[in-house]
């Protein structure tokens with residue numbers, strides 16, 4: 229009962245006056261001004277319930293109350309909702325006809341995502357399905373290496389493009405047997421340092437905003453990826469793993485197979501299999517570890533309160549400056565629990 233999300237949800241529901249229906253889609257935060265008529269202040273939210281009914285819920289309006297809105301819509305949803313509510317870069321908001329409540333240029337900036345790069349490894353024998361059960365931390369913590377095995381990539385095509393030159397029996401057998409015996413040894417990097425941005429496309433909350441992560445814009449991110457890929461290649465060529473895979477398949481064959489997979493919409497450079505830098509750029513995938521857009525110190529303070537506005541906190545991955553460790557979810561859940569307890573304690577004291 230006291231999971232972090234439940235605590236946050238309980239706080240949300242306790243604060244909102246007369247909410248009888250759950251929020252299905254939050255449209256915006258209603259912002260007024262404080263008693264002096266100068267500082268923006270949260271008054272409530274506008275939302276749709278599960279049946280499409282539109283509601284406005286107001287915060288309690290008592291003299292000594294510390295009611296507030298806690299926004300936890302994630303790295304894409306939270307900056308989007310702040311902007312739709314009038315908190316964001318003034319020019320962008322005005323261009324969409326949104327009334328500017330607070331010009332806050334950092335909302336939607338410094339978006340990040342850990343890049344994921346992989347080497348595909350076909351196996352001659354059946355491999356049990358397993359998903360990243362073990363993670364290796366390599367190169368002084370700059371690389372996280374994990375593997376996914378035994379899945380079916382047959383819907384994806386390896387035809388077209390620059391096919392592996394190797395015409396060995398092993399290679400032909402591997403390509404014709406893409407239904408079950410595949411593994412991916414994948415790596416992601418610490419950080420990352422590269423930062424992108426999020427911009428609204430329109431004022432419809434149900435439309436995804438435009439998001440750009442600028443993978444590998446920072447040279448250090450690219451160099452970390454190259455180190456990670458080199459480690460992956462060493463692992464795949466190690467005696468321990470070579471016992472299970474097609475020994476005749478060269479590293480070049482494996483790199484070419486991956487380059488020919490439709491893993492993203494990026495153009496494939498002819499030197500993607502000879503330069504690990506280019507390989508990292510051309511075969512990058514998301515690992516869904518989005519963060520930023522409402523970063524601490526830029527959009528929210530250390531109590532996760534939005535700068536320049538009363539009564540709004542953002543508590544989710546949008547406040548992070550980097551993605552913690554290999555997988556962020558446990559840290560985000562701990563943040564929810566910790567903040568929920570801290571807020572409740574302060575109210576009781």
Ligand SMILES: Cc1cc2nc3c(=O)[nH]c(=O)nc-3n(C[C@H](O)[C@H](O)[C@H](O)COP(=O)(O)OP(=O)(O)OC[C@H]3O[C@@H](n4cnc5c(N)ncnc54)[C@H](O)[C@@H]3O)c2cc1C
Nearest residue numbers: 252253254300301302303305516544545555556557558560
């Ligand atoms: C396919 C996939 C696999 C992943 N695997 C792992 C993993 O194995 N391990 C790991 O640690 N992490 C994993 N992650 C990442 C992890 O899920 C995220 O980092 C984490 O959930 C982010 O937490 P959050 O609270 O910031 O946002 P979210 O968990 O995204 O929560 C935001 C919530 O707000 C809701 N929302 C957004 N806008 C609105 C709106 N306008 N109205 C109402 N609701 C709204 C969203 O629907 C969502 O429920 C994975 C992510 C994906 C997509």
